[in-house]
Amino acid sequence: MKRRPGVFVLSVIGLLSGMLVVGAYAFFQQLEHGDVVTGMRSVGAGGGAVWGLYVVTDGFFLGLGCAIMACACVARFSRDRNLEAVARIAMPVAITCFLGAALCVLADQGRPLAALCNLSLFARPQSPMFVTFSSVGAVCLFASLVHCVLSRRSDLAEYAKHPSAWQRLQRLLAAGYRGSAAERYRRQKVGFWMSLLMLPALLAPLTALAIIFTVRPARPLVLTLLEVATFILLSGAGGLGLLLGVAALVGRLAGHSAGLEIRGYARLGKALLLTLSLSLPSLVAAQIAGLASDEPGVSAYARALLAEVYGPLFWSEVGFLFIAAALLWQGAWRRKLSPRLTVGAGVLTVASLFLHHYLLLVAWQTHGMSLPYQPGSYVPTWIEYAVVLGIVGLCLLLLLPSVRLIPFAPLVFETEPVKSMVADGRRSLVTLLWFSGGLVTAGLGLALSARAGTEAFQDPILTGSPVVFIVGLAILATTGAVYELWPERRGERASSDPSTAAECRGRARERSR
Amino acid sequence: MSKSPGKLTTRRQVLTLAAASTAGAALSKAAKAAGHSAMPSSVRAGERHRFGMAIDLDRCLRCQACVVACAAENNVPPLGEARSALTRPIHWMDMLIPHAGSADSELGPGPAPIPCMHCERPECVKVCPVGATYQADDGVVTQIWDRCVGCRYCMAACPYGRRYFNWTPPAWPGADPSSANPDVAIRPAGVVEKCTLCQHRIRAVFERARLDDEPVVDAALQRLPACAATCPTRAITFGDLADPASALSKLAKDPRAVHLLARLGTGPKVFYLRGRR
Numbered sequence: 001m002k003r004r005p006g007v008f009v010l011s012v013i014g015l016l017s018g019m020l021v022v023g024a025y026a027f028f029q030q031l032e033h034g035d036v037v038t039g040m041r042s043v044g045a046g047g048g049a050v051w052g053l054y055v056v057t058d059g060f061f062l063g064l065g066c067a068i069m070a071c072a073c074v075a076r077f078s079r080d081r082n083l084e085a086v087a088r089i090a091m092p093v094a095i096t097c098f099l100g101a102a103l104c105v106l107a108d109q110g111r112p113l114a115a116l117c118n119l120s121l122f123a124r125p126q127s128p129m130f131v132t133f134s135s136v137g138a139v140c141l142f143a144s145l146v147h148c149v150l151s152r153r154s155d156l157a158e159y160a161k162h163p164s165a166w167q168r169l170q171r172l173l174a175a176g177y178r179g180s181a182a183e184r185y186r187r188q189k190v191g192f193w194m195s196l197l198m199l200p201a202l203l204a205p206l207t208a209l210a211i212i213f214t215v216r217p218a219r220p221l222v223l224t225l226l227e228v229a230t231f232i233l234l235s236g237a238g239g240l241g242l243l244l245g246v247a248a249l250v251g252r253l254a255g256h257s258a259g260l261e262i263r264g265y266a267r268l269g270k271a272l273l274l275t276l277s278l279s280l281p282s283l284v285a286a287q288i289a290g291l292a293s294d295e296p297g298v299s300a301y302a303r304a305l306l307a308e309v310y311g312p313l314f315w316s317e318v319g320f321l322f323i324a325a326a327l328l329w330q331g332a333w334r335r336k337l338s339p340r341l342t343v344g345a346g347v348l349t350v351a352s353l354f355l356h357h358y359l360l361l362v363a364w365q366t367h368g369m370s371l372p373y374q375p376g377s378y379v380p381t382w383i384e385y386a387v388v389l390g391i392v393g394l395c396l397l398l399l400l401p402s403v404r405l406i407p408f409a410p411l412v413f414e415t416e417p418v419k420s421m422v423a424d425g426r427r428s429l430v431t432l433l434w435f436s437g438g439l440v441t442a443g444l445g446l447a448l449s450a451r452a453g454t455e456a457f458q459d460p461i462l463t464g465s466p467v468v469f470i471v472g473l474a475i476l477a478t479t480g481a482v483y484e485l486w487p488e489r490r491g492e493r494a495s496s497d498p499s500t501a502a503e504c505r506g507r508a509r510e511r512s513r
Numbered sequence: 514m515s516k517s518p519g520k521l522t523t524r525r526q527v528l529t530l531a532a533a534s535t536a537g538a539a540l541s542k543a544a545k546a547a548g549h550s551a552m553p554s555s556v557r558a559g560e561r562h563r564f565g566m567a568i569d570l571d572r573c574l575r576c577q578a579c580v581v582a583c584a585a586e587n588n589v590p591p592l593g594e595a596r597s598a599l600t601r602p603i604h605w606m607d608m609l610i611p612h613a614g615s616a617d618s619e620l621g622p623g624p625a626p627i628p629c630m631h632c633e634r635p636e637c638v639k640v641c642p643v644g645a646t647y648q649a650d651d652g653v654v655t656q657i658w659d660r661c662v663g664c665r666y667c668m669a670a671c672p673y674g675r676r677y678f679n680w681t682p683p684a685w686p687g688a689d690p691s692s693a694n695p696d697v698a699i700r701p702a703g704v705v706e707k708c709t710l711c712q713h714r715i716r717a718v719f720e721r722a723r724l725d726d727e728p729v730v731d732a733a734l735q736r737l738p739a740c741a742a743t744c745p746t747r748a749i750t751f752g753d754l755a756d757p758a759s760a761l762s763k764l765a766k767d768p769r770a771v772h773l774l775a776r777l778g779t780g781p782k783v784f785y786l787r788g789r790r
Contacts, residue, residue, distance in 0.1 A: 033681065034679070034680050034681040034682055034702040034703065035663075035678070035680050035702075035703065036599050036601055036680040036681045040680075041600060041601050041680065042601065042603075042668065042674070042676075042677050042678055043668055043669070043671075043674045044673070044674020044675070045604065045607050045609070045674060046601070046602070046674070046677070047600075050665040050668040050669055050678060051665060051669055108664070108665075109662050109663050109664055109703070110661070110662065110663015110664070110665070110678065110679070110702070110703025110704060110705075111661075111662055111663045111701075111703040111704065114661075114662050114663075114703075115662035115663070115664065118643045118645075118660055118662050119642060119643060119662065121643075122643040122644050122660065123642055123643060124641070124642060124643065124644050126639065127639070127640050127641060127642040127666070128640065129640070129642035129664065129666060130642060133642065212666070216669075216670065216672070217636050217670070217672045217777045217778075217779060218672050218774070218777055365669065369672075369674055370672050370673075370774050370777070371609060371618055371627075371672075371673060371674065371773070371774070372609075372611040372612050372618050373609070373612060373674060374610075374612045375612065458644040458647045459644055
């Protein structure tokens with residue numbers, strides 16, 4: 001039976017569409033009049049910041065996306081039943097964050113179309129932007145999407161049995177899935193390896209972004225290392241915080257079976273407490289290192305954060321973090337980490353993460369110059385706010401149909417390990433060939449882009465080789481899909497046991513009751 | 514390889530020709546090197562250079578003639594009332610006016626002209642994601658405006674803050690850019706630009722020398738960029754740091770020579786002369 005959307009859903013769609021329209025209008029204003037409509041201006045004598053709200057939001061979204069996807073991967077290979085919902089909820093949220101990050105970067109470019117074209121043709125691996133550009137496209141967006149769809153195929157096969165507007169697409173995505181023991185075994189294997197391999201792949205764009213945000217020639221190495229560590233740790237904490245918030249929202253809107261169990265909240269709360277306990281000292285140490293530095297720009301930047309123009313924002317950031325940590329500490333001390341407490345701490349952490357990125361990026365540009373320029377200032381204009389809101393609106397609008405396509409509520413549970421089965425030689429060989437092809441393509445693309453073995457490094461040896469690299473990464477990302485979806489032999493298909501899917505469904509029903 | 518009946522050259526002839534041209538090139542290179550050592554204060558077209566600039570702060574009047582000449586030469590759109598209200602000026606050559614209360618820089622307390630430093634190890638080149646900025650063979654850090662995507666990473670990375678972004682489309686009084694210098698491209702909105710040490714002038718001088726088969730004498734280079742040509746007190750000296758006999762190389766050995774933010778290791782090729790007072 002097809003369900004019609006209720007008033008609440010319609011009003012949410014209306015609100016998001018409104019945000020999107022305003023954002024699109026603002027972006028076209030920016031394209032027409034140039035970036036002068038933003039609050040950014042040249043650094044140094046220009047007295048401003050060349051990177052503003054767009055890059056801050058990009059860092060914010062990318063950090064959140066990487067952290068949330070990492071949580072999903074850990075939850076997948078840990079096989080913890082309490083965290084089962086984490087992976088289910090986290091993947092679409094992470095993909096939405098990655099999309100938001102990509103759009104924010106595009107909005108920041110002086111020539112967005114030229115950026116798409118020239119990055120594909122001439123991107124240089126020597127620039128930290130190459131890692132974020134290629135990783136966001138190939139690893140974060142594409143691999144996450146593949147991982148997300150593969151992990152929910154069993155649910156999709158069940159959902160596809162009921163008539164809905166998405167039935168055809170659900171059938172297509174779940175095509176061939178019968179829930180046999182062999183399929184479940186392959187799913188288990190692929191899920192484990194994809195989760196394991198994606199973790200370092202997710203760390204790469206996050207580290208590259210941390211380098212873009214923090215590495216400056218005048219900054220001492222100790223300060224840079226501390227700030228990179230704080231950036232990564234706080235992104236992790238923010239990701240956990242957002243995940244807690246979204247899990248609470250999903251539990252409220254889509255029913256208890258779709259959301260996180262109480263133990264799941266407690267586990268995420270403890271992980272949040274751990275990351276906060278590590279990031280707070282790192283943040284304090286970075287400020288002390290900044291104040292103690294002999295470099296005039298570095299100490300001016302630290303002073304601006306602690307006592308001058310950015311003081312209120314900085315102390316709000318520290319205050320939010322302390323309150324979040326204190327809430328979690330007292331819950332952990334009493335052995336009562338309630339969902340409300342953890343969600344509250346999570347929301348505070350997300351707010352703190354945004355402030356941290358803003359201060360790290362903007363304050364350095366306005367107050368951290370090594371030459372004795374006048375201190376600058378940066379105030380975002382309504383155009384920047386509108387564009388960012390438009391991007392958020394667009395991403396959430398895209399998330400809504402994806403949630404209808406693959407609902408958060410699970411129908412099939414698969415937490416018990418499936419018995420290992422006899423290896424299928426042909427399948428393994430095809431997968432190996434596919435993986436090798438991806439590796440060779442990616443390696444070739446990287447070597448050609450980097451002008452490996454040549455003196456100059458301005459242009460890639462082959463124009464367009466960055467795309468070859470990204471295609472190679474995309475091939476690597478689909479290796480799991482090849483292993484999982486490669487057609488079974490006739491004999492194998494006959495011997496597979498479809499009754500196991502019915503068993504899983506039965507277990508799901510019991511659990512939801 | 515099969516030999517076609519219409520072909521006049523044989524394999525032997527090709528090899529002989531190749532050997533002769535290689536020997537000829539080697540001989541001419543040796544002859545050029547000998548010529549170079551005979552005339553130390555002049556440079557031949559096609560040789561490797563390290564162009565740089567010296568700014569004598571003891572001579573500088575802070576008249577900003579260099580700032581105006583640079584803008585006129587390089588088609589930096591004139592500001593005017595409306596554009597200055599946007600507070601996004603572009604000055605390839607600017608005046609560094611130290612902020613009151615800040616620690617003294619290497620240049621002392623007063624204002625000083627400051628162009629791009631054309632570093633030996635430029636941070637902007639390292640971070641550019643598309644190779645839109647690069648260090649040319651002559652050491653000039655230059656920009657391919659058409660390739661720039663406007664990410665502004667180079668601006669964030671430059672410790673001297675010597676890069677400018679085109680926040681607006683270029684506008685000329687009466688929308689008439691006919692007064693623009695035809696040798697320099699007009700940059701569109703959304704790209705970063707910077708001082709090129711008047712590279713078009715350098716290229717013109719060396720191209721003329723190549724055609725005439727004459728060396729470029731150092732005296733022809735010293736006042737080549739627009740800022741140096743305009744300076745009323747000859748405070749700005751341009752030249753080739755790779756030529757040990759050039760006036761610039763001698764100034765670089767002057768005890769008054771200071772490099773801005775030398776501690777960062779960027780190796781600026783533009784340096785200042787400042788009396789120790």
